[in-house]
Amino acid sequence: MLRKFSNSRTLGDNIKLGTLTAFSAGMVNVVSLLLFLSFSSNVTGYYAILAAEIVKGNWYQTAIVFAWIFLFFFGGFVANFMVIHFNKQNKYFAHSLPVSLEILCMLAVGFYGDFFYQETLFETEILLALMLFAMGLQNGLTASISNFAVKTTHLTGTTTDLGVLFSMFTKEEFRSNPVLKGRAWLLGSIMLSYVAGAIVAGIAYFHIGFKLFYVISLFLVVVIGYDAYKIRLVRYHWNSSRKKYHRARTNDKHQRLVGAPAPDLEEERTAC
């Protein structure tokens, strides 16, 4: 999911990354709406709200909305900054660092909400800011490593693209195109996963409240852990096949040094 970059990614890699991150984004968005009465995984609406607050002259709200939009932007900036600057040292590390930061944000929100939240406006705004930054990180990372194919925190573009794709499928030439079919599968799975995450969060919130953020973190740990497991598996296979190869070479050498050919050479020498 996270190891491969840009065009080296398969459709399967993108679907796995897309569904898991979209599920967590759906959960984050619904839980923020239920807890803080504001969305946290999309900023399109906030641009309209920003304009409306400026027109009304509500400068406090203007500043807050501006800060939230900026934090979403900054999340995207930080994620891609990490990807492009640490990619050469270790691709997996560079790609998993933004997800790790996102997990930290989610854990911070969950922990603070669970033990200290007094429902003051300042706390609400800070917690929402952390969630918007985390969603910016997630969207920035998925877009960056998938060559802008996977965006999971909002569904405006996904819905538009699906509409376009389904209209294309009215023609046989596009219907049989495997790239377009793959794209439709990817977008469809992102959309369904986002909605599923939102429904699960909506139900779970009434039972576990702020603890839901630990569940979201767990999903993100799966995103990181899946690749760590894969890397270990690849390393294990690589090491075992290298060992096998070395063992075979050593046996071969040993046979050559002390094995069968020696008496023949002896015979040849005596014959001469």
Added chain:
Amino acid sequence: MMKRLSAIYIGVFALTLMGFTWMIRSVTNPEQLIIGEWKETGWVYERLNKVGDEEKVNLQGNRHGNLVLHKAEIWSFLPKGRLQLQKSGGRDETIGWAIKGRGNILEIKYNNGHKEQYDLSQLVADRMVLNFELDTQVKGLAKLTFERL
């Protein structure tokens, strides 16, 4: 080149942060502005499904079990999220309040756990306007207007 670029980036981010801090500090936080006594001066249904629905809405509003109609009350917003409602019959009730969202939603929590959310459409020194979405069947917005005492 790299140093210059870093300076530009850091400068832009620092300016953004400073601008935000200046904006936040120069205006009053709605949580502080709301503290005090407010007298309810108006209670109207602002939006209806169709003309002539006023009667239906009033009937449904009165019948609705969870809906608490606040009319001609004095609302005293106290620090630490306490709200004292002085009803017209002279009965007092202390409940909880919190401002959520970007400072645009007033949440009122009754002692039985029931919550109401109002859109804080206007909050200035002497006037407060709340909009309350009744429910999905009625689809009307009740507008409550307050003046500071």
